[in-house]
Amino acid sequence: MSEEKKSTVRAAERALDILLCFVDEGSLGMMEIAERTGLNKSTVFRLLATLEGKGFVKRDAETDKYQLGFRIWELATSLNQSDEPAVLFLPEMERLRDELDETVSLYLRIGKERIRIQAVESKQAIRRVAPVGARMPLSVGASSKVLMAYAGEEDVQELLADPSWPDNVDRGVFQEQLKRIREDGYAISVEEREAGTAAVSVPIFSRQGRLVAALAVSGPVSRMNVKKMVQFVPRLKESAQRMGKMVRA
Template identity: 35%
Template sequence: MSLKTLDNALEILKFFTDETPAWGVRELAKELNVSHSIVHRVLATYEKHGFLAQNQVTKKYVLGIKFWEYGQLVQKRLKLIDAIRPIMHRLCEDTGESVILTILEGIEAVDIEIVESPQKVKYELTVGNRAPLYVGASSKVLMAYLPEEKRAEVIEQGLSPYTDNTIVDPNKLIVDLDNIKKQGWCYSRGEYFEDTFGISIPLFNKDREIVASLSIAGPSYRMPEEKVQEALHMLEKRGKEIQNYLSQIEVHQLFQ
């Protein structure tokens, strides 16, 4: 199928609205100024795959069960974020630091929800920020739980330094990732941005596949090493609450 054919097929779906939920082949072809045989083939293909259904009396097409199924997935994702957000706010209150929910997308880390610290000096990011998996706590804790071939794929893309503390030696990085996986959490200082810290824990789906990380982050001076364990305890406590939601869902990419 060419991109133009796909564009035309998707354009047809835009005509199924609250005002006009049902369409016959000829009336839709007239509206689109397209041959009715072309419209019929497209509608029949959609029907075959469950995206449209044909009323056997009127012969008109309406949206099918597949859209309802996908709608349920979207609704579940939105409800999931709504459930997680209050927990992130409580973690922010616990620690006084910014809280970040990061997902694994391919071989990148994407921040999809952020609760900023109320303090004047704080770690600031924007939703949608992307980072490589080898740098910073929220990313490295994701990479640590990837299969070896996925780790290798990240390394083959190249390891560029963001700061003097970024690990760019592949062997050192692998050792670091193995240690992160063994202990079950990650602590980093100044790897992605200078003078910042991050503490992160992994989050899994029902199949125990890594899908996300939960992190706290802020200026390094507020998190000396002697305070890390206390902060980690608060992070793990809230992380368990979030994990309870994720463990009930049987999809591989929970937030996409």
């Protein structure tokens, strides 16, 4: 084997050793990685920069520590024969819950209702969420509006014409809200479905552009005001994008 090939193989082995450091740890600093791998600091620095550039690790600017990146989750899904969103998206939902410290939910549209197919509850003492499997109307709530905003026009008109449409929800306002959601890429609701609760939701699209589900973060209005929910949007969109890449079709 030539010296150039030996050097390339060594670099690959060292990069893999760095990734293996995260098997038992969620986040590590550069010096911790150097100690665990036995590599010098400059080598670890170069390899981390390469891994970060490819999305296999990410650095937290506040703590200056590294975590596994979204590419790891994309590779992991290739080992999983299930395309079920509730299974595929759970690790990313847990990470989102830990970062935002609020409940994270996943919704699908089934006929004229939405169903909560997965949830990771907030660790805070005060929280109120519907159970997994709960069915809710599509006329109210951030996730309902996200699911309808990206549905076909025929489905929207069928929903608006349904006799069960609530009298207190203006159809014209609802349609304007759907238009705004398509422009902004997110929806917010405050005490629409249940008093005292608020939520912000974004769509999850597959690589082919198919709407897969609605991703939502919810909590009590005492913590979830509109300003805070808008601040959550970029992080939700990042998670939704990663989730979409996990879906094969």
